Amino acid sequence: MAFEGLADRLQNTIQKIKGKGKVTEQDVKEMTREVRLALLEADVNFKVVKDFVKKVKERAVGQEVMDSLTPGQQVIKVVKEELTALMGGDQSKIAVSDRPPTVIMMVGLQGAGKTTTTGKLANLLRKKHNRKPLLVAADIYRPAAINQLETLGKQLSMPVFSMGTEVNPVDIAKKGVEQAKENHDEYVIIDTAGRLHVDTDLMDELAQIKDAVKPDEIFLVVDSMTGQDAVNVAENFNDQLDISGVILTKLDGDTRGGAALSIKAVTDKPIKFAGTGEKLDEIEAFHPERMASRILGMGDVLSLIEKAQENVDEKKAKELEQKMRSASFTFDDFLDQMGQVRNMGPLDDLIGMMPGANKMKGMKNLEIDEKQINHVEAIIQSMTAKERQDPSLMNASRKKRIAKGAGRPVSEVNRLLKQFEEMKKMMKQMTNMQQGKKGKKGKGLNFPFM
Amino acid sequence: MSFLKKLKDKFQSTEQQEEVSDKYKDGLSKTRQSFSSRINDLVARYRTVDEDFFEDLEEVLISADVGVNTVMDLIDELKMEVKRQNIKDTSEMKDVISEKLVDIYYGDDAVTSSSINFQSDDLTIILFVGVNGVGKTTTIGKLAYQLKQSGKHVVMAAGDTFRAGAIEQLEEWGKRVDVEVVKQSAGSDPAAVIYDGIRAAKSRKADVLLCDTAGRLQNKVNLMNELSKVKRVIEREVPGAPHEVLLVLDATTGQNAMSQAKTFSEATDVSGIVLSKLDGTAKGGIVLAIRNELQIPVKFVGLGEKVTDLETFDAQAFVYGLFADMLQDDPEE
Ligand SMILES: Nc1nc2c(ncn2[C@@H]2O[C@H](COP(=O)(O)OP(=O)(O)OP(=O)(O)O)[C@@H](O)[C@H]2O)c(=O)[nH]1
Ligand SMILES: [Mg+2]
Numbered sequence: 097m098a099f100e101g102l103a104d105r106l107q108n109t110i111q112k113i114k115g116k117g118k119v120t121e122q123d124v125k126e127m128t129r130e131v132r133l134a135l136l137e138a139d140v141n142f143k144v145v146k147d148f149v150k151k152v153k154e155r156a157v158g159q160e161v162m163d164s165l166t167p168g169q170q171v172i173k174v175v176k177e178e179l180t181a182l183m184g185g186d187q188s189k190i191a192v193s194d195r196p197p198t199v200i201m202m203v204g205l206q207g208a209g210k211t212t213t214t215g216k217l218a219n220l221l222r223k224k225h226n227r228k229p230l231l232v233a234a235d236i237y238r239p240a241a242i243n244q245l246e247t248l249g250k251q252l253s254m255p256v257f258s259m260g261t262e263v264n265p266v267d268i269a270k271k272g273v274e275q276a277k278e279n280h281d282e283y284v285i286i287d288t289a290g291r292l293h294v295d296t297d298l299m300d301e302l303a304q305i306k307d308a309v310k311p312d313e314i315f316l317v318v319d320s321m322t323g324q325d326a327v328n329v330a331e332n333f334n335d336q337l338d339i340s341g342v343i344l345t346k347l348d349g350d351t352r353g354g355a356a357l358s359i360k361a362v363t364d365k366p367i368k369f370a371g372t373g374e375k376l377d378e379i380e381a382f383h384p385e386r387m388a389s390r391i392l393g394m395g396d397v398l399s400l401i402e403k404a405q406e407n408v409d410e411k412k413a414k415e416l417e418q419k420m421r422s423a424s425f426t427f428d429d430f431l432d433q434m435g436q437v438r439n440m441g442p443l444d445d446l447i448g449m450m451p452g453a454n455k456m457k458g459m460k461n462l463e464i465d466e467k468q469i470n471h472v473e474a475i476i477q478s479m480t481a482k483e484r485q486d487p488s489l490m491n492a493s494r495k496k497r498i499a500k501g502a503g504r505p506v507s508e509v510n511r512l513l514k515q516f517e518e519m520k521k522m523m524k525q526m527t528n529m530q531q532g533k534k535g536k537k538g539k540g541l542n543f544p545f546m
Numbered sequence: 547m548s549f550l551k552k553l554k555d556k557f558q559s560t561e562q563q564e565e566v567s568d569k570y571k572d573g574l575s576k577t578r579q580s581f582s583s584r585i586n587d588l589v590a591r592y593r594t595v596d597e598d599f600f601e602d603l604e605e606v607l608i609s610a611d612v613g614v615n616t617v618m619d620l621i622d623e624l625k626m627e628v629k630r631q632n633i634k635d636t637s638e639m640k641d642v643i644s645e646k647l648v649d650i651y652y653g654d655d656a657v658t659s660s661s662i663n664f665q666s667d668d669l670t671i672i673l674f675v676g677v678n679g680v681g682k683t684t685t686i687g688k689l690a691y692q693l694k695q696s697g698k699h700v701v702m703a704a705g706d707t708f709r710a711g712a713i714e715q716l717e718e719w720g721k722r723v724d725v726e727v728v729k730q731s732a733g734s735d736p737a738a739v740i741y742d743g744i745r746a747a748k749s750r751k752a753d754v755l756l757c758d759t760a761g762r763l764q765n766k767v768n769l770m771n772e773l774s775k776v777k778r779v780i781e782r783e784v785p786g787a788p789h790e791v792l793l794v795l796d797a798t799t800g801q802n803a804m805s806q807a808k809t810f811s812e813a814t815d816v817s818g819i820v821l822s823k824l825d826g827t828a829k830g831g832i833v834l835a836i837r838n839e840l841q842i843p844v845k846f847v848g849l850g851e852k853v854t855d856l857e858t859f860d861a862q863a864f865v866y867g868l869f870a871d872m873l874q875d876d877p878e879e
Contacts, residue, residue, distance in 0.1 A: 205826070
């Protein structure tokens with residue numbers, strides 16, 4: 097049997113309640129049982145699940161759920177709220193030392209992805225913050241680990257400090273930081289060897305490195321596929337090193353990632369970044385809310401609704417409707433509406449939020465091409481104000497100018513114009529139909545280009 | 547005679563088996579202790595078999611990553627058994643629990659399936675697959691050492707042309723265990739490297755070719771196709787090969803291991819599992835469900851990073867290891 101999301105799991109109980117019209121304590125018990133199973137299936141540690149379910153039950157047995165007309169949704173809402181609260185807010189900041197270099201130490205189990213993440217962080221520091229990092233190769237144990245970091249350094253054109261495999265990692269770290277000081281590097285990232293949290297000698301080595309270089313950040317790198325053992329790992333590393341944050345890797349896989357919750361619960365340290373691929377730019381700020389939805393295996397219905405409400409300007413929506421009906425919809429309106437949808441977040445997030453979308457075949461691996469949307473935007477922005485209001489002005493030389501301005505081929509401009517005309521026609525038909533059916537009442541949200 | 551007693555008798559019948567199970571007891575000490583001592587604990591804590599007892603048992607199993615579905619099924623069966631035999635006292639439960647667990651572990655083909663399909667007078671090709679960082683390359687190094695010790699001529703092919711430093715990593719193992727590594731430069735076609743490996747192994751009249759591949763997440767369709775292609779090249783060059791496709795699973799992995807086993811099997815027809823990193827505190831209990839649902843047996847376990855840290859998986863010894871504590875204080879003794 098495949099994984100079931102929480103929403104699916106609750107279906108049965110919800111159906112039963114519907115017939116009765118009244119929620120009993122037994123119903124709530126059944127629902128919280130499903131919550132428990134969903135979380136366990138997602139690899140959340142059983143102890144963490146226990147505490148969590150207790151909290152949910154307390155709230156659910158109270159007025160909130162039992163008096164509600166939509167108890168199933170209320171349970172989901174309570175679960176999501178508790179989960180999000182537990183996961184904390186966005187915390188993707190990296191500490192900055194007031195006396196450079198800022199020292200970052202990477203620690204974790206074997207095979208978690210420390211070296212790759214070292215490269216990604218370095219890349220991020222340079223790209224986003226324009227900082228100069230030095231990478232230090234302190235894994236003297238795994239065959240060719242130094243070579244791996246050096247190769248990444250080459251790919252990034254960044255310096256890598258190494259002393260071979262015969263020198264003690266503590267000394268390598270110390271010398272590396274010294275060199276960074278001399279070279280006025282702003283950041284040092286120390287890649288340490290993977291080790292078991294129960295290997296006392298090697299854990300002690302990390303403590304010594306920590307003592308020697310006084311890192312500003314100690315990131316525990318954890319594979320998002322980790323099972324029940326995540327709590328032991330996180331607890332041990334945190335107890336012995338007082339880590340400052342967590343980086344979750346391999347989130348581009350299809351794991352639910354319940355380990356994230358376990359780790360947060362036992363260490364109370366923020367999960368700061370997420371690795372989402374093997375390439376060196378595939379790292380992003382960790383989004384607790386998205387993670388909560390992922391663990392529950394459901395489209396983020398609530399935040400989709402919330403976001404739509406937040407971002408769609410009522411007045412504008414009314415105006416738009418008017419325009420659609422009179423077919424006076426222009427490219428300016430188009431751009432405007434695109435912007436509104438854009439404000440709701442990246443498009444693949446939106447797709448990810450739609451319930452069931454992750455289940456549809458093909459949808460799972462679908463990546464909405466943000467680039468293409470960018471191109472459309474660029475083309476419209478290259479039009480003059482007049483052209484945007486009145487596309488019928490378009491002729492060959494105008495199209496050529498627009499194409500050049502947007503850096504896209506003329507054929508693409510043509511395609512957009514054609515689509516736009518078709519869309520206008522369709523809108524007119526649709527709004528007429530709607531009017532015919534239920535009078536003047538229109539919908540607030542339309543995605544003409546989706 | 548109780549089930550545990552039978553199991554014990556079985557193992558004490560020959561000295562060789564004693565030895566095997568000792569090795570497991572040492573290597574898996576953490577798994578064994580925590581698991582069977584927790585069952586013992588449970589039995590000590592609860593006198594009567596009731597809901598609370600089952601709930602706690604459920605947790606013991608879940609904490610070993612056995613997986614929700616398997617655990618629920620198991621608990622249901624146990625409850626039925628309790629009714630049928632009218633069991634009231636928890637001390638009687640030890641026997642029932644072990645028997646049920648062994649049932650799942652053994653399957654029907656436990657004895658034959660953990661052995662490697664070696665070709666007695668021809669080249670044996672073993673392909674290693676798995677997600678990133680599970681221990682494929684290390685396992686190849688360890689296995690090469692083991693095979694060489696037993697007098698086999700081994701060649702390794704550096705089929706991970708993608709990850710930085712992967713080729714050098716395998717070369718380092720080659721030096722360590724004194725085995726030839728066939729390689730091309732980074733970024734080249736993995737199927738071509740494996741092809742070269744087969745050619746080299748044939749011309750050297752080698753006994754075994756171990757093929758490394760790049761780690762890949764099972765939901766990346768393109769990368770899984772690439773792996774199928776590698777396998778097809780092997781099939782084309784040597785009829786009947788690969789003789790084993792070993793999926794390396796990290797014991798630390800949770801429920802996703804099932805998805806890994808399914809998808810890698812679809813792409814490459816996995817014949818066995820290497821359960822790595824069992825020297826940590828993770829139990830790798832998901833292999834129970836994998837064995838049960840997909841009939842893929844565990845063939846090796848990784849117990850550390852040294853050349854000698856690879857053991858042939860012996861289901862009987864493993865189970866004996868799991869229950870050794872219980873056997874010791876079995877009152878019938
Ligand atoms: N403790 C322990 N560590 C292991 C074991 N097997 C492998 N490792 C370590 O796990 C890390 C990753 O192992 P690799 O062999 O590089 O894994 P891989 O699957 O080849 O990784 P990629 O090629 O990057 O996909 C290394 O640091 C190994 O030393 C084991 O049984 N126990
Ligand atoms: Mg490898």
